[in-house]
Amino acid sequence: MGKYQRRDKIARLISWGHWFTFANIILCLFIGLLYIEAAPKPSSAIGNLYMLVSWIGHFAFLPFVFFIILIFPFCLVVPYSKILRGFAALITSFGLIALIADALFFRQYGYHLNTYSLAQMTRDAEAVFTGASFVIISAILLGFLLIVGIQLLLANLAWKRLDDLQNRKIGAPVTAVFVLCFFVSHSVHVWADAVLYDPITQQDDMFPLSYPTTAKTLMAKHGVIDVESYQARQQMLMATDQIKLKYPQQPLLCSKTDTQQSTTLVLFDRASSDIQQVLETLAARHRLEK
Incomplete structure (x- = not known):
């Protein structure tokens, strides 16, 4: 392979990597909606706008960093499209399955996956699906294989339609939107952190691997x-x-009365008007005595 031919092939692979990453950014944005739905809603319009911008910027940044660290070096070292497409699909599948698991865990418990949360999730799964470990493992494997299949499909489509995608001229505007959202979200967070603006700072732990500036x-x-x-x-x-509120200051107890009053019940099958008048007179006299 000549020098220029190798350079063109590497450039084509890098371009394919950009479009493959763009497809995964769209997938990550959809997964990111699970976090937004589960998190408390901001109490102001600025907080809602920040959530929108942060959602776009953060879930565009994650796949891009993933591409730069894991896929881009292989475009230079192993410039073979078939090997690279398979490797990228496999690696990206691991990332997506981890993101989906974290999103589901966040919706259930309100925090992200870590060493403790993995143990907690395992205990809860065993409690819910007692004796069904094989079913759980099978479901995870089937889900992973499904994601791998989707990634292979996206990788092959991006490679086969690369020329058509490059002619659409949408890469630069979309990239500009993603970059703008990323920097705007971090810039706004700097201000919110400086003035302790709670509708924005309360979102610091909403997204995974999020470290606002x-x-x-x-x-x-x-x-x-x-x-x-x-x-x-x-x-x-x-x-x-x-x-911590300390209320009530004194115990709420009902005082017990020592006086005991007797009650007399008089039953009549039928009461004439004279008897009713006598009873009303006695009742009135009893009220006056009190």
């Missing part, structure tokens, strides 16, 4: 925020969260 030191250096005032507000909010 903070710049307290840089902003304090340029006089944008006052560090002492910021720390005082932060401590006040933390103290408010730790307040």
Whole structure:
């Protein structure tokens, strides 16, 4: 293979990798809706707008980093399309199955997968499906094979229709939208973190592998925020969260009365008007005595 031929082939593989990554970005965006649906809704319009921008920017960033770290080097080292397509489909399938598992776990428990949560998920699965370990493992394997099949289909379609995709001229505008959303979300979070704007900062742990940018030191250096005032507000909010109500101050008990009153019941099959009048007179006299 000549020098220029190899260079063109590598360029074609990299271009294919971009479109393959774009297809997985769309899949990740759909999976990301599971996090948005399960998380508490922001209490302001700015918080909702930040959630939208952060959703687009974050789930576009994850597959792109995945491509840069795992697929792009193989485009340079192993410039063979069949091998690369199979490898990319397999690796991407592992990433998607982990993302789906994390999304389902987040919807159930409210936090992301880690060492402890994996043990918790295993215990809960065994409790729900007692004696059905084979069924669970089979379902996971079938799901993984299904995702691998989808990834192989996307990889082959992107390769076969690469020329048509390149002629559509939509790559640059879509990439610009993704990059803009990513930087806008982090820039807005810097402001929200500086002013302790809760509708935005409460979303810090909503998405997996999310580390929103903070710049307290840089902003304090340029006089944008006052560090002492910021720390005082932060401590006040933390103290408010730790307040425990002590109510009631005294036990709520019903006092027991020592006096015992007797009750007399008089039953009549039929009561004439004279008897009714006598009873009403006695009742009135009893009320006056009290």
